[in-house]
Amino acid sequence: MNPFMxxxxxxxxxxxxxxxxxxxGPTVPDRVVGMDTINTLVIAxxxxxxxxTKDIIYIDVAIxxxxxxxxxxxxxxxxxxxxxx
Amino acid sequence: xxxxxxxxxxxxxxxxNVLASIGLLRFPDVYTRLHAGTKCTTFGSIFICMAVxxxxxxxxxxxxxxxxxxxIHSFFALIAILLTNPTGAHAIARAAHRSGIKPAKAIxxxxxxxxx
Numbered sequence: 001m002n003p004f005m006x007x008x009x010x011x012x013x014x015x016x017x018x019x020x021x022x023x024x025g026p027t028v029p030d031r032v033v034g035m036d037t038i039n040t041l042v043i044a045x046x047x048x049x050x051x052x053t054k055d056i057i058y059i060d061v062a063i064x065x066x067x068x069x070x071x072x073x074x075x076x077x078x079x080x081x082x083x084x085x
Numbered sequence: 086x087x088x089x090x091x092x093x094x095x096x097x098x099x100x101x102n103v104l105a106s107i108g109l110l111r112f113p114d115v116y117t118r119l120h121a122g123t124k125c126t127t128f129g130s131i132f133i134c135m136a137v138x139x140x141x142x143x144x145x146x147x148x149x150x151x152x153x154x155x156x157i158h159s160f161f162a163l164i165a166i167l168l169t170n171p172t173g174a175h176a177i178a179r180a181a182h183r184s185g186i187k188p189a190k191a192i193x194x195x196x197x198x199x200x201x
Contacts, residue, residue, distance in 0.1 A: 021118070050158075
């Protein structure tokens with residue numbers, strides 16, 4: 001079996017563990033940290049899937065996802081500070 | 086030989102990613118969860134992207150001409166992770182401290198009253 005696909009399955013398992021923290025998290029920053037972790041793991045999973053299927057479009061999607069999730073994280077952090085956006 | 090290097094990079098990367106999610110589940114407050122959830126995933130994802138870059142360069146060297154695009158685009162994904170992830174972690178930590186969350190079991194808070 002393709003080693004990239006096996007690694008992808010393990011990354012998906014760790015995404016499932018991080019979703020538990022997003023559901024449990026007692027405060028809002030806990031959930032934000034969980035979502036940030038899930039974003040990074042999804043980027044790694046997209047790169048792995050692109051390598052496993054030798055399809056380059058998934059890696060382009062991963063780059064755009066990385067930049068957009070960064071903007072989202074900064075937006076939520078600014079909102080939590082209570083400042084004007 | 087090349088496969089062993091790829092296996093080692095993938096093993097380091099996936100071990101750090103799984104440990105990051107376990108630490109995210111186990112640590113007591115938001116600041117320690119930030120340590121687990123952002124630093125470990127940055128390190129692990131860098132190693133996973135490096136494995137894909139090595140694989141793409143190796144396939145390109147063996148004659149598959151379109152695989153150089155895989156290597157270059159994975160390298161740009163690595164750069165994007167490396168630039169954006171620590172900055173986002175810093176923003177979350179600052180927002181958590183300014184919204185009034187105290188560290189669990191902390192005795193001294195050096196940032197007390199320095200919110201400007």
